[in-house]
Amino acid sequence: MYHDTSVTITALNIVKTCFRLRSLLESSVKRNLAEGILLSGGLDTSILALIASRFASLKAFTVALEGAPAPDIQYASLMARHLRLKHFIYYFDERELRDAVKAVVATVKSFDPMEVRNSVAIYEALKAAKREGLGSVISGDGCDELFAGYDFLVKMKGEKLKLELTKLWKAMSFSSIPLAQMLGIQVKLPYLDPELKQFAMEIDWRYKVQSEKGRLWGKWILRKAFEGILPDEIVWRAKVPIEIGSGTTILPKMFSQKISDQEFEEKRKKYLAHDKVVIRDKEHLFYYEIYRSTVGVPYLISSQGKKCPQCSSNVDEAATYCRTCGAYPI
DSSP states (O other), rough: EOOOOOOOEEHHHHHHHHHHHHHHHHHHHHHHHOOOOEEOSSSHHHHHHHTTTSSSEEEEEEEEETTTTTTTHHHHHHHHHHHHHHEEEEEOHHHHHHHHHHHHHHTTOOHHHHHHHHHHHHHHHHEEEEHHTTTEEEOOTTTTHHHOOHHHHHHHHHHHHHHHHHHHHHHOOOTHEEEEEEHEEEEGGGGGGHHHHHHHHOOOOOGGGGETTTTEEHHHHHHHBBBBBOOHHHTOOOOOHHHHHGGGGGGGHHHHSSHHHHHHHHHHHHHHHOOOOOOOOOHHHHHHHHHHHHHOOOOOOOOOEHHHETTOOEEOOTTOOOOTTOOOOO
């Protein structure tokens, strides 16, 4: 058993919690069935694929940047074979990447590099589903926020973790929603189903972050709930951001090679002087110029609340980063 001064989590409690969690997930997925799923081969989407495939003939979509290391392909293919899903793997090239960046920046209204890198993969997967004639897909959005999946959360515990999770729950938003709307396809988010969401918010933090196999794991109770049901490689796969799984993590290097140092310095100084926007690197510059031409120069809409020191956008009082430019910490 796991013990601290306030909570005792016994083996029986773990079994009961796993059973309840599986039951809630099944109900949530049944209410949010779709024709396809955006399958990364991570724990979150693999659980949804497992459950949804019991009730629907599901098509799975996995994307990667052409020529880049993309571990999602390996894990998603494993899950697709395990569940006997019709699996569509699509590699997008540099031309498509540039078009995707423009669509993402204009739709999400952000030039935060991490947001863009993650969202271009989501955009390409949604596009692939639409090309196959699908009108709806399932996404795993919300799982990391609700069950402490991010690496920075795994290092926390107790009140600090609860406080950080509460802040995340208030601020969480997902680019899949506006991107799907823009493409004319519906995205279903089973992890955000009200009953499951409430359960996740209320269970003790020790069910979310726990030590096993010699390391700390986020989403621990989800892993225990599907241990022996999903392949071990999936259950105990470490969390990787979408940009790593899909290969878009190479974009900083790519843009660094395509924009000269002189051009970068000239434009960095110009945008700082004219727009009061801090450009941090060449990738950031590329995204900002698209943002500037499609959305406009960021500015303070309301004098109430906090202002981003790097782009002058409004940010929530409790925010630690800027959704518009990606400045962190603020």
